[in-house]
Amino acid sequence: MIPAKKLSIPCDSEERLHYIKRQFPAAEGSDLRHEWAGGRLNGLKKLNSIDAAAYNRNRNFINGSVTHLSPYLRHGCITLNESFASVKNRFGMEAEKLLFEFAWRDFWRQVWFAEGHAIYSEMEPPKVAIAYAPLNDFVTQGNTGLPCMDGFIHELINTGYMHNHARMWFASYVVHHLKIDWRAAADWFEAHLLDGDSASNHLSWQWVASTFSSKPYFFNKENLGRFTGEKYCASCTAACPFNASYEQLNERLFKPILAPIAKQYSVTPLTKRAVSGIPAIAVFIHDEMLSAAHILLTKPFPKIFVFDPQIHGAWSLNRLQFVADCLSEMEDVEVWLGDTYEVLMARGVGQVITQETPNCKIKELLMPFSPKWEPVAKFANVEISPQRLKRFSRYWEKVGPLVLGDDNYRKP
Ligand SMILES: Cc1cc2nc3c(=O)[nH]c(=O)nc-3n(C[C@H](O)[C@H](O)[C@H](O)COP(=O)(O)OP(=O)(O)OC[C@H]3O[C@@H](n4cnc5c(N)ncnc54)[C@H](O)[C@@H]3O)c2cc1C
Known part of the structure; x- marks a missing residue:
């Protein structure tokens, strides 16, 4: 475990990019x-x-x-x-x-x-044959030999963004053509997306795979060509795996049907630790509440954000820089790099107030600090x-x- 250290996020945006690069030398991807x-x-x-x-x-x-x-x-x-x-x-x-x-x-x-x-884990048994090959370097480095897929991957790595339709095509190619384990691909994908979010990401991969939908998502060349304006197809000389009718693709990709069992993946539990008898309260700022207008910033307690390797360790460089931009707008927030437990103990914190989140990893990290979860306004006020x-x-x-x-x- 690296010793925790306090960061001092520069106000100047160029300096900030360099600073974060120096603090996270192992982070992959572009500025x-x-x-x-x-x-x-x-x-x-x-x-x-x-x-x-x-x-x-x-x-x-x-x-x-x-x-x-x-x-x-x-x-x-x-x-x-x-x-x-x-x-x-x-x-x-x-x-x-x-x-x-x-x-x-x-x-x-x-x-x-x-x-x-x-x-x-798989929410439901798959409706078609899917498989669980390991994620290959030729996918993560954008060397599939298909200009469309390589273009999408390079865009992801260079910018942290991919259009929704490209995400669907890419996920479908990975899961149904390459027969790669959707979970490994989803983890890698999320680490590189500026909007990487386990709910939208992992559940969309499951929607494509058919483990959270009634059928798999797949597409053909005509569909990709139409919605990309032939950007990739026009000069493509690769043997196109999508150049077929939906009936042909269905036959080619999904026969025979697998025995329908939902695969379970393990999630490594975080170490359980305890805190007792420390009265100090802090507002814990996690990565879903990075707004200068956040109501919890008005509380009269120290405000603490931690870049914790257990949460942010796989994040690409531009994701970390995006977070640093957000933090630079938020007044009086202490920014740390290290283990959340160590940081909060070193700051003498016994209890945290924070915004509620579905992220179980954050919940586990804060468990020893008797967290008080402030609710977020509901989208529709209904159970x-x-x-x-x-x-x-x-x-x-x-x-x-x-x-x-x-x-x-x-x-x-
Ligand atoms: C395999 C896969 C992985 C994905 N991973 C993520 C992820 O990690 N984080 C993420 O935020 N979205 C994810 N999405 C959903 C969607 O692709 C992105 O939200 C959208 O492309 C973001 O770009 P935008 O803001 O320009 O979207 P716009 O089309 O402009 O939509 C506006 C907003 O609506 C919401 N939205 C739009 N489409 C979707 C959708 N299909 N599902 C959920 N919300 C949607 C988003 O909040 C988006 O910002 C994923 C989709 C797929 C197919």
């Missing part, structure tokens, strides 16, 4: 791009520049008018509720598709709250039964009319 700078101010700028009508028309196209809000939502720089309200007020039902996509984010999070660590959390369509039947209004709600 954070200017257009992805972290923090609430940049999140608000992105929110205010949304073109919801264009989004409605072209979000599935790789060069469509998507919002790039996800890293800001993921880290709590802006909240889902304020984003939803802002878009609904400005665009009304012209923004129907975007409002609907916001709900997907809430749905995955609700499932994580309800299921905890179980989201890292959602476990049955409704089995499929998005059932969740949306309940939530859609509440957040859109009965008159605006349409069954998807």
Whole structure:
């Protein structure tokens, strides 16, 4: 274990990039791009520049008018509720598709709250033959020989972003063509995404794999060519594994059917440690509450954030730089690098106040410090039964009319 040390995040953005690079010499990937700078101010700028009508028309196209809000939502720089309200007020039902996509984010999070660590294992038996080959270097380095897939991987590594449609194609290629273990791929993918979030990520991989959906997701060349504007296909000379009809692909990829058993993956439990008799209270800032406007920043206690290898150890360089940007906007937050328990003990903390989270790793880390979990405003103010959390369509039947209004709600 490395000894804990206090960091001093520079105010200047260029200096900050270099500083984080020096503090995390083992972090993989590229520097954070200017257009992805972290923090609430940049999140608000992105929110205010949304073109919801264009989004409605072209979000599935790789060069469509998507919002790039996800890293800001993921880290709590802006909240889902304020984003939803802002878009609904400005665009009304012209923004129907975007409002609907916001709900997907809430749905995955609700499932994580309800299921905890179980989201890292197969939620249901697969509906088709999937397999569990190890994740290869040729995938993680973008050397598959397919210009489309290599292009998506390089974009991920260089920018920390991948369009939703590309994520679906890539995950489908990895799981159904290469027969790679979805869980290994999902872990690697999440570590490189600026918006890396276990709920949206692991559950989307399961949706593609068919372990949290009624059928697998797969696509053909025509679909990829159409939504990429032939960007990769036009000059591609590779033997295209997607150049077939859906019937042919179904036959090729999924026969024979596997015995339907849901695979369980283990999650390494964190070491259990105890604290007693220390009265001091601190606000613990975790990586889902990185907003300069966060209400807990007004509490009269020390505010502490820890880059903890148990949580952030696999994160790419630009993810860590994004977090540092967010922290640089937040006044009076002590930033540490090391083991959370060691840091809080060294600071004489006996109890923490923090924002509630479905992230079980954070919960385990804070367990010894009698955490007081401050609730986050709900997306729709309603209890959602476990049955409704089995499929998005059932969740949306309940939530859609509440957040859109009965008159605006349409069954998807
Ligand atoms: C295999 C796979 C892995 C994914 N991993 C993540 C992840 O780690 N973190 C993450 O935030 N999203 C993840 N997604 C969902 C989605 O791809 C991203 O939220 C979206 O591409 C982010 O870009 P954007 O903000 O420009 O999206 P936009 O299309 O502009 O959408 C606006 C917002 O709606 C929400 N949203 C849109 N589509 C989805 C979706 N399918 N699921 C959940 N929320 C959605 C996001 O919060 C997004 O910021 C994953 C999808 C797939 C298929």
